[in-house]
Amino acid sequence: MDIQKKMQDLVDQINHYNHAYYQLNESLISDEAFDKLLAELQKLECENPLFAIPNSPTQHVGGSITKTFQSVTHQFPMLSLGNTYNESDLRDFDERIQKALGEEPYEYVCELKFDGVALSFWYENGKLIKGVTRGDGTRGDDITNNVKTIRSIPQTITSTDFPATFEVRGEGYMPISSFDKINADKIANGEAPLANPRNAASGTFKMQDSRVVAQRNMACFVYAYLGNEIPFQTHEEGLKLMQENGFPVSATYQKCGSIDEVIQYISAWEDKRHDLPLNTDGIVIKINDLGQQERLGFTAKSPRWAIAYKYPSEIAHTRIESVSYQVGRTGNVTPVANLNPVYLAGTVIKRASIHNANEMERLDLHVNDTVFIEKGGEIIPKITGVDSAKRIANAIKFEFPTHCPACDHELIRHEGEANHYCTNDHHCPPQIKGRIEHFIQRKALNIENLGTETIDLLVERGIIRNAADLYTLNEASFEGLDGFQSKSIANILTSIIKSKEIPFRQVLFGIGIRHIGATIAEKLVQSFHSIENLSHASYDELVNVPEIGDRIALSILDFFKEADNQNFIEKLRAAQVQLSEEIQEIVLEGQALVGKSFVISGVFENFERDELKAKIIANGGKVVSSISSKLDYLVAGNNMGPAKLEKANQLNIQILSEEEFLALLT
Template identity: 60%
Template sequence: MMSPQEQINNLTEKLNYYNHQYYQNSVSEVTDFEFDQLLVQLQELEKQFPQFSRPDSPTHRVGGTISKEFPSVTHIYPMLSLGNTYSEEELSDFDERVRKGLNNEAYEYICELKFDGVALSMRYENGILEKGVTRGDGVRGDDITANVRTIRTMPLSVRGNNIPVKFEVRGEGFMPLSSFDALNKEREDIGEALLANPRNAASGTFKMQDSGVVARRKMDCYVYSFLSDDEVFETHEESLIWMKERGFNVSPTWKKCQTVEEVFEYIRYWDTERHKLPLNTDGIVIKINSFDQRRELGFTAKSPRWAIAYKYKAEAATTLLESISYQVGRTGNVTPVANLKPVPLAGTVVKRASVHNANEIERLDLRIGDWVFIEKGGEIIPKITSVDLSRRTSDLETIIFPDTCPECGTGLIRKEGEANHYCPNEKGCPPQIKGKIEHFIQRKAMNIDSLGSETINVFYQKGLVKNPADLYDLQYDDLIVLDRFKEKSVKNILEGVEKSKTIPFKQVLFAIGIRYVGATVAEKLTSYFKNIDAIAAADLQALISVPEIGERIAQSVVEFFQETENQEYIARLRQAGVQLEQEDEELVSEGNALEGKTFVISGVFQNFERDDLKRKIEANGGKVLSGVSGKLNYLLAGDGMGPAKLEKATKLGVQVISEDEFLEMIK
């Protein structure tokens, strides 16, 4: 029988191999379920035997590390910016400077797409990924290694011949358009402002302190540069081929060009083709291929003389603003949408554009009948950038944002400090009611895939469902009499509703539809409080003490559970048999050093995530409480702990201990 270390090594090698086959060769040698089962085995072994966990373990891909701060790191090789040009004439001038700098010696270019993301630098030592660092100011960047390790296409280890002991690769970290769309859909669903574009979303994601959240956003990175003190390659082309062979995600869009005319052809080709890619691009990078020639050309104070960026102009068009319509979302947010005279833009015909809120209408001074400029650029949804005032006529009236809901007529509310208007009639506004039910059945929530928006609309119109809890009262006889509802589809619906009763509590809490409580927040709340009753009973301070739960989310949760109708809603879900508490993991006892002792945990810790710390206390006989009281034995304080808890503990004479003191207690 293999030892624990051998099992960990075996699973690590096997899973890394499957990852390589899937992401580099597009081959699935095992099913997703089989892969996940092996990953769970490895995670369990690493928990029991952390001393045998490897730095290239695929468990790093799922994240979970909480960073209090990102240490600053000095780049071994400065990350310089490139000179920019927007015209072929300036590019010809660059080519002439290169020709003169090389004394008419023959040279060739490598052309690469300039991806719109976040510049990252990855350091490898003895083939293992040691550091992932942001560009920063070009001289120093932030150490975000835990977040970089969650990028599934980034090798955690590199094998093969002729690998330098130390080397560095650089690339563009990005959020794929599919991930960006999904993230914005969730934000819209829970009533949060939409992110402007994938680049901003990528930048914010890579700087998140919880690498588990980063992992769920499925970030990616295209690698485009190899650096080492050893002279491994003679050309950039050789380095790109080598990196691809070693498992790095090198975009296949690069091309070697012998002349500047071939460069122009490359630029013109990708001017339209780039819109078919899974991420945004904003230009082309042109580099000298030979490393010797690069050294000969050298650098200016700010940028290399052997490379330049050609930037595409932002795609724009002018069209007529025909009307403004107002959409009401599940949480009551009222969003204005500009209805435009159809116009071609960036490969599609644009008929609508987002206006976001009343502030944006006022800032642009929009009027029905205006000719407006629209852009895509780095945006997924076209947006209006300005008005062509030269074409405005004097009879156009200023747009007044409605003060009543366009769906139900209820007076709109605008909270202080928020840009959005919303309809407070959540129990009587049709799109809010149907939206809440559609939210309840979605895959991330109760996963009732036998239902859809059209079916929900039929149920609503027939008076069968006015609340998600009504789904659990549906009967065969109610549905079989409806038009186009056959016996098989009715049985599928009822079976899907019944099956949803086994969905884990974290998904149920997300499905319930509390404003600002997305899937990630729901997971943190269920992990911390364990059941719906504890969440309902928690006050504002108790909720804020949960990591990454701010006052706005906490206030929304408190207000939700204070409403009588919501209390009845939860009671009906409980009666239906829905999971309203988190199943406890089987606890393995480590001793009784903490027997009879009670703890409250607050802050961020060096050696533990909070859930791991809670399990550690319970495994040693102790008990974790949610609030400070006179009966509490210890307040276990990490960095950034809640000041209210500390003040209360001091006042009640509760002993405050550090992480190191806690570790001494359980030795």
């Protein structure tokens, strides 16, 4: 077999499927079949590095950690556009164009304005050498490792249509499907959801670990070609040329012969844009002819030959009846407006976020005020303004509380932060309950059969005061509590005992140190290996860990200073919860197991259990601890437990031998 030809055929095949998926919105192959092709190519490249192809699609899987981003001066300034919100301003813009060009005929190109992050891609001798953020328009951050994870952006251009050096600009974005999945996971983990896809995209592209970026399936639409040599005469020709050479150009653009056609285009997309797989917030209108663009020139901030039309956000108005104050597990107190129900953007809105005391003061909210509600991309609708003309005489102003609404402890506000906190974290009921709920969740200690109502009851009766007290529970603890039968009590106690086997990375996440999510917890375990080492780490040692900045480091130091937290850790140690773990950084090998979940049981010839788990993760799979109907595979070794085998057979779960598992990788 000609290996080199086989590798080239795989590259061509995968690039063809990528082009159809990202540019034509056509799925020509299942995700599983695509991942198998990609895994096959990765395996051949590992075995035959001399034949590896520069533009291989395997280069999009990530794998680099960048501690800091280098600042880069743009080759051409990345200017912003002037904005307009009505037809009158658009016609004024058209009149200015007409006056400047005199008798010359001109035409426009209209493009949807995607709500993401402006990115610049630099090419040299056909290779993508740099990816840069907009920054301040003059200088941006070099995020090359992260932009290389965008599958639809070609890393090598072989066409002779382009000069030796050129630049392509586009809007990097997080697809709504990726955004929804991330938020579903965050909510399941008891974490605050991301506010909107635009902010999520910005944060993702600035992550230091490009493997995490790759997992979020970021995408991009390009909209401009720049360089000292321009191989076309119009903007439309440039879009077509980029599209023909593999760049992701949105097919939604349209050439318009007059401002009336522009306005028709805007009207046509006002509702239709909501069906797209990403968020949009307007339309960009550009003069098509590049010579005319050059003659029209620029102001200090923006081009004279282009303008952005912004669609108005969906807004409703209603009456605010009261303000509630929610206390989170970290003590953060959030004001939420209780509203007279109003219909907005397809749902009935009864509550709206006010965010913090600063926002309350800015809005100057009074009882029974008529407020404007907007749902522009937010998970929870927000109040954007008050109709003060409708304010009732002598209405009482809402004041942010000085003491915790749950425990009456005095609130504090850290310098430079907008939020107020209750520091009575070991005695404030919502914080106690919230931390225990966080501790038992699936991605933490995974204690099943314990629901919110049970935790509330155990805390209210004084049976437990923190998550470590769960390990002191026995049958007698449930005496006199309604609704608990011997079987349900046994299930709870069995789950608690089983949680002692959960690895330290999940325990650290479950402990609930402020600002430490599941990913950060794993990075800390990779660096410090035990709770003891972490508790003695210095500030400098902490910030030297990838993704750990000043805020997280100080939060860790503050946590271990408190005597109550030290006692909590000692209780976990006495209960024999896992507080140490030797794990190595897992290097991504392939994508053969992407989207598949596995349970491991028994003894294996070629792997220790941790090695087998690492192998699954390195190939994109997920290892879970229990068998359910959602499980894909049970990997069965020697001396496997009969209970797992029986349950897998009952649920028709596919059971793999060690040899069958290895075959699955290839």
